Amino acid sequence: MTQTVYLNGAFMPIEQATVPVLDRGFIFGDGVYELIPVYSRRPFRLEEHLNRLQQSLDGIRLANPHPRETWTALIHELIARDENADQSVYLHVTRGVAKRDHPFPEGVPPTVFMMTNPLTTPPATLVEQGVAAISAEDNRWGRCNLKAISLLPNILLRQLAVDAHVNETVLFRDGILTEGTATNIFAVENGVILAPPKDQHMLPGITYDLILELAAAHRMPVEIGKFDQARIRRADELWLCSSTREVLAIVTLDGQTIGDGHPGPLFRKMYDLYQDYKHRVMRAAS
Numbered sequence: 001m002t003q004t005v006y007l008n009g010a011f012m013p014i015e016q017a018t019v020p021v022l023d024r025g026f027i028f029g030d031g032v033y034e035l036i037p038v039y040s041r042r043p044f045r046l047e048e049h050l051n052r053l054q055q056s057l058d059g060i061r062l063a064n065p066h067p068r069e070t071w072t073a074l075i076h077e078l079i080a081r082d083e084n085a086d087q088s089v090y091l092h093v094t095r096g097v098a099k100r101d102h103p104f105p106e107g108v109p110p111t112v113f114m115m116t117n118p119l120t121t122p123p124a125t126l127v128e129q130g131v132a133a134i135s136a137e138d139n140r141w142g143r144c145n146l147k148a149i150s151l152l153p154n155i156l157l158r159q160l161a162v163d164a165h166v167n168e169t170v171l172f173r174d175g176i177l178t179e180g181t182a183t184n185i186f187a188v189e190n191g192v193i194l195a196p197p198k199d200q201h202m203l204p205g206i207t208y209d210l211i212l213e214l215a216a217a218h219r220m221p222v223e224i225g226k227f228d229q230a231r232i233r234r235a236d237e238l239w240l241c242s243s244t245r246e247v248l249a250i251v252t253l254d255g256q257t258i259g260d261g262h263p264g265p266l267f268r269k270m271y272d273l274y275q276d277y278k279h280r281v282m283r284a285a286s
């Protein structure tokens with residue numbers, strides 16, 4: 001079955017979806033995107049993802065091409081056209097097609113593209129054993145709170161992890177924990193979950209918010225603050241999270257064990273809370 005995508009008002013086979021070379025997404029990386037996990041054909045935390053899309057569009061001063069109801073209808077239509085029950089919906093808005101020039105073009109419609117792919121959540125072995133990570137200096141721009149399609153810095157930093165045969169690169173800006181290249185990061189110290197603040201140095205993750213919500217609902221103490229490398233390396237536990245990787249324990253950082261080198265008790269608790277929440281929400285929606 002060929003993959004169906006959405007481009008500028010029409011659903012079509014992916015092979016037919018083409019964009020002019022002068023699209024500002026292609027020329028400048030001038031656009032924003034979202035990625036929404038879909039379980040049993042139901043988008044997870046859709047409102048939160050559409051809120052963040054609006055924030056990203058506002059951040060790059062691009063008018064939202066669709067009202068909320070249109071996005072919701074398009075997303076459901078795309079999900080229905082895919083054979084997989086569990087999917088990830090990718091949506092992408094650029095500043096459209098115009099003669100190459102830095103200033104915003106006037107009167108140009110944005111390019112809107114959407115596709116779905118099969119969703120693969122982490123295998124049980126990764127959940128049980130945890131993952132390895134390396135660290136690197138966070139040398140990205142100062143507006144990492146926007147989900148911009150220009151991901152070159154994230155790609156270069158992620159490739160460091162691939163080259164080192166580990167799962168993720170944990171980023172520190174001037175020695176302070178920010179996030180991963182495509183994940184948010186939490187640590188645990190003496191039973192307290194440590195979380196970097198939602199500022200311009202990290203993407204406000206939908207999973208990050210859910211983890212803090214679950215922690216609050218289950219009276220797990222949280223400290224939001226700026227944590228330096230030494231403190232993170234000494235932490236009892238380290239976690240990464242995202243919509244597709246859910247929550248995983250990082251058990252080594254730059255080859256040094258975190259805690260006892262195994263996923264810790266708070267990780268197990270949070271992983272179970274996350275799975276329970278997901279199944280509850282999905283049941284309620286059915």
Ligand SMILES: Cc1ncc(COP(=O)(O)O)c(C=O)c1O
Binds near residue numbers: 035154244
């Ligand atoms: C840089 C970055 N941080 C964090 C995340 C996690 O965000 P979410 O939980 O919304 O998937 C992502 C997701 O792609 C990301 O790219």
